[in-house]
Amino acid sequence: IRDIKRESNEFIFFSVAFLEGEKGFDTLIKAFAEKHSEFLKDIGQSLIVIVTAVIFAVILGKHVFLNANIPSASMENTIMTGDKLIANRLYYNKHDPARGDIVIFNAPDTGEEYIKRVIGLPGEKVEIKDCKLYVDGKCLKEPYLKDEKWTNDNGPYTFNVPKGSYLLLGDNRNNSFDAREWKHTYVKRDAIKAKAGLRYYPFDRFGVVQ
Secondary structure (H helix, E strand, C coil): CCCHHHHHHHHHHHHHHHHHHHHHHHHHHHHHHHHCCHHHHHHHHHHHHHHHHHHHHHHHHHHHEEEEECCCCCCCCCCCCCCCCEEEEEEHHHHCCCCEECCCCEEECCCCEEEEEEEEECCCEEEHHHHEEEEEEEEEEECCCCCCCCCCCCHHHHEEEEEEEEEECCCCHHCCCCCCCCCCCCCHHHHHEEEEEEEECCCHCCCCCC
């Protein structure tokens, strides 16, 4: 009964405002604002929080973090197809890429974003012989490989990494389109965009990738 009475009063108030014209509507708006001031205040505060959060998320996504959805098997079993990662865009502002880093970069042939592991550093000689990697003549241990023995593109290869560039390969050597096949073999320093950090999906594999 109270609700019906309240709605009836509001209807009468609106009708009077309509009959009085523009002046009546001004009165109606002021009365509505006074009656619902706390509600409007809450909406305003909520909008400020939402807009601030959106702006903050856009800034983080553009300048700090890179969200990556892995579409291929080239980094298995370290990173599986369908994994979702967060990569750090700022890391290489203060650090040079190191051997073993998993990086997101613009591929030298296409400019598309790829994810691979840093193998060869500027000025190094990297050789692949019978599924083994040698850096300046020393055999490199690779515990992250999906297969210790791989049959595709297993050598022999010799790479002389230029200054300011890096040699990148996938962990799944049997199924990775990488420096062994690229027309432009090496990735320049400024093409490396971010260091892979946290896997947040699937939840049962949540954690740092390395």
